[in-house]
Amino acid sequence: MNPSDHPTIPAPRVGVLLVNLGTPDAADAASVRRYLAEFLSDPRVVEIPRLVWQPILRGAVLTTRPKKSAHAYRQVWTEDGSPLAAITRRQALALKDAFGPDVTVDYAMRYGRPAIVDRLRALKDAGCERILFAPLYPQYCAATTATANDKAFAALAGMRWQPALRTLPPYHDDPAYIDALATNVRAQLQQLDFAPDAILASFHGMPQRTLELGDPYHCHCRKTARLLSEALGRELTVTFQSRFGRAKWLEPATDKVLEALPATGARKVAIVAPGFSADCLETLEELSIRGRESFEAAGGTHFAYLPCLNDTPAGIVMLRGLLARELAGWVAPA
Ligand SMILES: C=CC1=C(C)c2cc3[nH]c(cc4nc(cc5[nH]c(cc1n2)c(C)c5CCC(=O)O)C(CCC(=O)O)=C4C)c(C)c3C=C
Numbered sequence: 001m002n003p004s005d006h007p008t009i010p011a012p013r014v015g016v017l018l019v020n021l022g023t024p025d026a027a028d029a030a031s032v033r034r035y036l037a038e039f040l041s042d043p044r045v046v047e048i049p050r051l052v053w054q055p056i057l058r059g060a061v062l063t064t065r066p067k068k069s070a071h072a073y074r075q076v077w078t079e080d081g082s083p084l085a086a087i088t089r090r091q092a093l094a095l096k097d098a099f100g101p102d103v104t105v106d107y108a109m110r111y112g113r114p115a116i117v118d119r120l121r122a123l124k125d126a127g128c129e130r131i132l133f134a135p136l137y138p139q140y141c142a143a144t145t146a147t148a149n150d151k152a153f154a155a156l157a158g159m160r161w162q163p164a165l166r167t168l169p170p171y172h173d174d175p176a177y178i179d180a181l182a183t184n185v186r187a188q189l190q191q192l193d194f195a196p197d198a199i200l201a202s203f204h205g206m207p208q209r210t211l212e213l214g215d216p217y218h219c220h221c222r223k224t225a226r227l228l229s230e231a232l233g234r235e236l237t238v239t240f241q242s243r244f245g246r247a248k249w250l251e252p253a254t255d256k257v258l259e260a261l262p263a264t265g266a267r268k269v270a271i272v273a274p275g276f277s278a279d280c281l282e283t284l285e286e287l288s289i290r291g292r293e294s295f296e297a298a299g300g301t302h303f304a305y306l307p308c309l310n311d312t313p314a315g316i317v318m319l320r321g322l323l324a325r326e327l328a329g330w331v332a333p334a
Pocket residue numbers: 021022023024036044045046065069082084137141143144204205206207242244275276279280281282
């Protein structure tokens with residue numbers, strides 16, 4: 001058979017799926033309860049035997065926390081919904097044409113909507129036989145990166161004809177990420193009307209036990225902070241925020257450090273959250289609102305929360321570079 005007798009088979013499309021944690025659909029207690037029930041039932045997140053944890057979750061936690069958290073969500077809610085959802089959507093939009101006409105860029109959430117299984121199916125149905133699955137967590141953690149990847153492979157487990165899947169590795173020490181963070185921090189420090197006595201790098205906390213069990217998260221956070229500090233040419237104080245439950249979490253705790261700083265003479269502080277690829281409840285409410293309140297109540301005079309990379313030009317250029325590298329061999333370089 002002559003090659004020209006063959007019908008032209010279109011090249012398979014490639015999909016890129018950006019993934020973040022997820023967030024409630026609305027800032028009311030019922031929506032927050034639904035979200036927390038799914039999130040906190042994940043055994044990668046709460047590593048307590050199911051038979052012990054579920055009664056505590058269904059009892060104490062889900063009867064009290066949703067109301068409190070809904071109040072917190074309402075303080076940061078936007079016209080476009082939850083900040084985390086709105087920013088992730090904008091990141092996907094900003095990358096829409098970044099890899100050429102054969103690549104579709106979409107986004108999904110590990111908990112809530114849009115669900116990973118739905119978006120992976122949609123990409124497959126649109127002809128994407130190859131998908132780059134990209135959890136947007138710079139620092140690897142079983143409670144974030146691994147559980148997102150688990151969910152993707154579980155979705156594939158239900159497909160007769162699976163797409164090929166690549167996952168984005170952690171990028172905590174990638175020069176492009178460190179450069180983008182440094183550029184962002186420098187630009188924001190220049191806008192301030194004060195010179196901070198201290199800069200905090202606040203990462204989401206984790207139970208101390210996960211470090212002892214070999215999760216690299218803590219080391220990844222420390223390395224990011226060291227590299228960022230070197231790039232900025234100034235000291236950073238590493239702290240861990242958002243403690244949950246009674247177990248011992250990574251220390252020092254962001255809130256405790258903020259309360260202690262003024263007494264040490266540091267009354268002007270700036271705080272950055274390099275582990276969050278998008279601003280969310282944990283940065284906008286916990287750091288920017290409550291962090292400021294506790295710092296000022298302890299005698300601090302100047303406080304600035306420096307927003308995340310989000311969909312800023314520096315953030316999008318960085319993501320584009322990281323993703324393009326993982327697409328090598330699937331997509332011709334731009
Ligand atoms: C960036 C990395 C994150 C790690 C690591 C992480 C671990 C972790 N989180 C909880 C409990 C909660 N986290 C909550 C919100 C939340 N967490 C992250 C990221 C990480 N979590 C983000 C981006 C967000 C914000 C979501 C949003 O809608 O904006 C919450 C919900 C809010 C609340 O009720 O306070 C809880 C609960 C645990 C237990 C954990 C590791 C064991």
